[in-house]
Amino acid sequence: MKKDFRTELGxxxxxxxxxxxxSHFWAQRMTALANVPLFIFFIVLVVSLVGKDYATVHATxxxxxxxxxxxxxxxxxxxxxxxxxxxxLEDYFPNEATRILMLALNTFFCYIIGAGLLxxxxxxxxxx
Numbered sequence: 823m824k825k826d827f828r829t830e831l832g833x834x835x836x837x838x839x840x841x842x843x844x845s846h847f848w849a850q851r852m853t854a855l856a857n858v859p860l861f862i863f864f865i866v867l868v869v870s871l872v873g874k875d876y877a878t879v880h881a882t883x884x885x886x887x888x889x890x891x892x893x894x895x896x897x898x899x900x901x902x903x904x905x906x907x908x909x910x911l912e913d914y915f916p917n918e919a920t921r922i923l924m925l926a927l928n929t930f931f932c933y934i935i936g937a938g939l940l941x942x943x944x945x946x947x948x949x950x
Contacts, residue, residue, distance in 0.1 A: 857902055892943055903932060911925055
């Protein structure tokens with residue numbers, strides 16, 4: 823018979839050895855769910871702006887509501903990308919030192935991409 827070494831509280835909460843349980847799984851699913859309407863909005867927005875002049879595109883993107891939805895899309899999309907790449911890196915890099923390096927690079931890359939996108943969005947929105 824196999825012995826389960828988790829505490830009773832750990833069994834109820836579903837925590838494994840890392841004490842994170844299914845939070846990573848759920849975070850990835852929730853960002854995927856959030857990305858559906860956000861990216862549909864983005865696609866519709868881009869299609870509606872095809873062929874428009876620069877002033878119209880700039881005015882549309884400078885709209886506070888559009889800017890907030892775009893910022894949410896950037897944050898959700900970049901976080902979802904980080905979570906997805908983390909799973910891939912953890913699965914396919916058996917060497918722990920290499921895996922830790924790649925996970926750190928993944929985190930830095932996502933922060934740089936997210937910061938750059940948000941900076942560009944702020945520059946457009948605030949008229950810089």
